[in-house]
Amino acid sequence: MKLRFNRLEMAEALRAITAVAAQRTPKPVLRCARVEAKGDVLLLSATDLEVALRCAITQVEVDTPGDTLVLAETLSRIVSECPDEILVLDTDGTQMHVRGQGSHFRIPTTDPADFPPVGGMEGAPQFTVAMDILRRQIEWTVFASARESTRYAINGVLWELTGDKLTLAATDGRRLSVASSRVTREEKGGDVPPAIVPTKALSLLMRLPVAADSPVGVKVSANQVVLSVGGSLVSSSLVEGHFPKYQDVVPTDCNRILEIATADYLGALKRASLMVNEESKGVRLSLSEGNLTLSTRAPEQGEATVSVPARYRGEPMDIGFNPMFLMDALRVVHTDEVSFAVKDANRPGIMRVGDDFTYVIMPVSLASA
Amino acid sequence: MSLGDVRHQEHAQQAIQHALRSGRVPHAYLFHGPDGVGKEMLALGLAEVLLCGAPREVRVPDDKHSPAAAKPVLAGCGACEDCRLVAARTHPDLHLIYRQLNREHPDSQVRQRKALDLGIDVLRHFMIASVGLTPQRGRRKVFIVREADRTSDGAQNALLKTLEEPPGAAVIVLLATALDDLLPTTVSRCQAVRFDALPERFVHARLSAALPHLPPDQVKWYARVADGSAGTALRDVGDDLYGLNGRLIEDLARLDRLRPNQVDARWMEAAKGLAGRFQERDPDVSDSEATRSSLMTILRLASRWYADVLHTAAGDADAVVNVGCGGELRRAAAVGARTAADAIARIVTAERQLHLNANPQLCVETLLNDLARMACRPDTTAAAPR
Numbered sequence: 001m002k003l004r005f006n007r008l009e010m011a012e013a014l015r016a017i018t019a020v021a022a023q024r025t026p027k028p029v030l031r032c033a034r035v036e037a038k039g040d041v042l043l044l045s046a047t048d049l050e051v052a053l054r055c056a057i058t059q060v061e062v063d064t065p066g067d068t069l070v071l072a073e074t075l076s077r078i079v080s081e082c083p084d085e086i087l088v089l090d091t092d093g094t095q096m097h098v099r100g101q102g103s104h105f106r107i108p109t110t111d112p113a114d115f116p117p118v119g120g121m122e123g124a125p126q127f128t129v130a131m132d133i134l135r136r137q138i139e140w141t142v143f144a145s146a147r148e149s150t151r152y153a154i155n156g157v158l159w160e161l162t163g164d165k166l167t168l169a170a171t172d173g174r175r176l177s178v179a180s181s182r183v184t185r186e187e188k189g190g191d192v193p194p195a196i197v198p199t200k201a202l203s204l205l206m207r208l209p210v211a212a213d214s215p216v217g218v219k220v221s222a223n224q225v226v227l228s229v230g231g232s233l234v235s236s237s238l239v240e241g242h243f244p245k246y247q248d249v250v251p252t253d254c255n256r257i258l259e260i261a262t263a264d265y266l267g268a269l270k271r272a273s274l275m276v277n278e279e280s281k282g283v284r285l286s287l288s289e290g291n292l293t294l295s296t297r298a299p300e301q302g303e304a305t306v307s308v309p310a311r312y313r314g315e316p317m318d319i320g321f322n323p324m325f326l327m328d329a330l331r332v333v334h335t336d337e338v339s340f341a342v343k344d345a346n347r348p349g350i351m352r353v354g355d356d357f358t359y360v361i362m363p364v365s366l367a368s369a
Numbered sequence: 370m371s372l373g374d375v376r377h378q379e380h381a382q383q384a385i386q387h388a389l390r391s392g393r394v395p396h397a398y399l400f401h402g403p404d405g406v407g408k409e410m411l412a413l414g415l416a417e418v419l420l421c422g423a424p425r426e427v428r429v430p431d432d433k434h435s436p437a438a439a440k441p442v443l444a445g446c447g448a449c450e451d452c453r454l455v456a457a458r459t460h461p462d463l464h465l466i467y468r469q470l471n472r473e474h475p476d477s478q479v480r481q482r483k484a485l486d487l488g489i490d491v492l493r494h495f496m497i498a499s500v501g502l503t504p505q506r507g508r509r510k511v512f513i514v515r516e517a518d519r520t521s522d523g524a525q526n527a528l529l530k531t532l533e534e535p536p537g538a539a540v541i542v543l544l545a546t547a548l549d550d551l552l553p554t555t556v557s558r559c560q561a562v563r564f565d566a567l568p569e570r571f572v573h574a575r576l577s578a579a580l581p582h583l584p585p586d587q588v589k590w591y592a593r594v595a596d597g598s599a600g601t602a603l604r605d606v607g608d609d610l611y612g613l614n615g616r617l618i619e620d621l622a623r624l625d626r627l628r629p630n631q632v633d634a635r636w637m638e639a640a641k642g643l644a645g646r647f648q649e650r651d652p653d654v655s656d657s658e659a660t661r662s663s664l665m666t667i668l669r670l671a672s673r674w675y676a677d678v679l680h681t682a683a684g685d686a687d688a689v690v691n692v693g694c695g696g697e698l699r700r701a702a703a704v705g706a707r708t709a710a711d712a713i714a715r716i717v718t719a720e721r722q723l724h725l726n727a728n729p730q731l732c733v734e735t736l737l738n739d740l741a742r743m744a745c746r747p748d749t750t751a752a753a754p755r
Binding site for chain 2: 023024025026027030036047049051113115116117148150152153155173198222223224237238239240241
């Protein structure tokens with residue numbers, strides 16, 4: 001293999017690659033990046049057996065094609081530390097040489113045959129969606145998913161396509177976050193089965209260095225999801241099991257509606273939650289005409305009462321919530337105002353932003369609040 | 370490592386083949402039996418056939434009925450990419466879980482711990498977190514847990530839910546030597562498959578194939594001492610137990626003329642040397658554990674000597690292990706069969722004491738005192754006819 005490449009493009013791709021390649025693993029081959037030169041493109045890939053990433057580097061001149069494995073971290077450091085604009089890479093036998101102006105690195109390579117095959121996108125994607133829209137949907141949902149639950153199905157974010165509406169849903173059993181958007185379905189894309197995507201793949205997608213308006217092609221099969229954006233391909237295993245029927249959880253009869261400025265609400269919650277500890281995790285929301293009062297009390301720590309102006313229609317009432325759960329959602333909505341609807345003190349509350357974001361949260365018992 | 374390579378485990382092989390052919394492979398197996406008889410080999414063979422794209426039938430010798438006849442066994446093809454990845458241990462859907470995995474754990478505190486048992490952090494990170502994901506290559510996910518009997522109670526409890534109903538395509542194989550060391554709740558959630566000791570001639574063949582330069586008399590000795598475990602035999606060769614045995618029986622044969630406290634100092638010294646070798650092989654073994662297992666090895670050799678004495682006294686020369694010591698054996702056999710049997714029983718008692726964490730030094734001292742007394746005592750049953 002012999003080729004010359006643009007250092008900056010390569011360095012950016014290698015940063016993403018090293019984020020995927022395992023740092024610590026019982027299978028040493030997983031610490032490697034696969035470097036494949038063919039035609040006029042250089043492909044870099046890495047996998048940790050859950051998600052895999054393949055980046056295509058296009059600003060290259062390939063003299064001799066080839067395929068090898070090197071330690072991802074090592075190559076990444078070399079490429080990011082060199083000052084040159086163009087670097088030359090070649091291999092001989094079991095060594096890879098990286099040469100720049102006045103520098104020469106020689107690193108050992110490994111046989112690519114032992115590298116687990118990284119799934120590619122076979123055929124066309126089933127649908128496409130703009131990166132910024134998908135990222136917003138992911139941001140709205142991923143925080144609500146469970147971590148290390150033995151109810152495996154909720155350790156990920158559900159992707160569901162009905163018509164041209166893509167719905168992402170996540171829950172940890174105490175709250176549910178649902179975000180939807182319109183996508184472009186490809187002809188011959190066929191049916192898209194519902195898929196539960198692990199959060200690792202989603203956070204990788206959030207970090208990929210691609211333009212906000214680039215289209216993301218999505219293909220879901222029985223055991224994996226493949227996302228292609230720019231020159232990159234992210235493939236991930238799916239979570240096994242059946243996601244709970246989340247539609248049944250979304251209340252439809254909440255008639256007491258609170259409309260409040262997001263920043264005010266978030267600030268008030270932050271202050272009120274200073275008086276919350278492990279034993280009393282609840283904040284009491286007292287709703288009355290034109291006003292929202294938050295009160296908290298922690299044994300041996302103190303009490304807090306915070307009032308903020310708000311538009312509220314309906315009878316005065318009190319309801320308790322975990323303030324962390326409220327703040328998690330308020331941090332990601334990115335709108336000036338949110339609407340929050342409740343029915344009574346032992347029914348779930350619901351936060352909405354337009355039709356695209358719905359957040360259902362279970363109340364906590366006020367006796368402990 | 371194909372299913373066809375596992376020999377002399379008719380019971381286990383049959384259970385696996387039956388499950389494979391009926392298409393109903395249990396989600397959790399518990400392979401239990403002595404060390405080094407093919408549990409992991411069979412587990413890997415099972416993984417290969419489950420992950421292989423085109424399993425095929427191979428014909429293997431029928432060890433139970435007649436080795437000349439062949440019987441068909443479903444096994445991985447050994448040629449496809451999946452089989453190749455299984456052989457290289459890099460198959461994305463094959464997960465080997467063992468206690469030393471803590472060194473690869475993201476938490477540095479877990480990494481610095483000594484892996485005395487298979488801990489909850491290791492199990493959570495390497496097994497429970499990935500068991501719920503779909504297989505990368507689309508078929509099954511196989512988890513093989515080595516030394517499952519050394520799983521901490523907390524880790525076993527954390528695994529119960531997963532063992533009971535692993536999601537989707539996962540198959541879990543626990544490998545254990547002693548069922549008693551597992552929680553009953555763990556055992557009841559798995560299909561237990563028993564593994565038996567291997568025939569001595571098979572261990573003999575394995576040894577001479579693996580170590581062609583080992584002198585034939587040593588091959589014979591190691592094969593006989595290993596009690597039907599090919600793995601133990603190979604490890605014993607590495608530990609040079611033959612040499613150690615020579616020194617031990619020299620002491621045992623002259624026990625009636627030596628001062629016991631000289632002997633026990635020598636034995637403790639030997640145990641220390643052997644323990645060092647054990648720890649070299651597995652640095653995650655505590656000092657006391659290494660001393661205990663090295664003493665257990667020494668006691669195993671000692672009881673072999675008395676078994677030989679017993680055989681010689683009974684006139685059964687074929688069963689003797691230490692064939693090179695005919696003269697000493699005949700002299701020692703003068704004490705009679707009953708005393709030799711008493712000595713073996715006394716060694717078993719010492720083994721039990723060690724197992725219950727008795728002080729090793731004290732244990733060896735009292736044992737040698739008793740053995741020396743027995744060596745000087747004429748056998749009452751042998752004397753009776755006179």
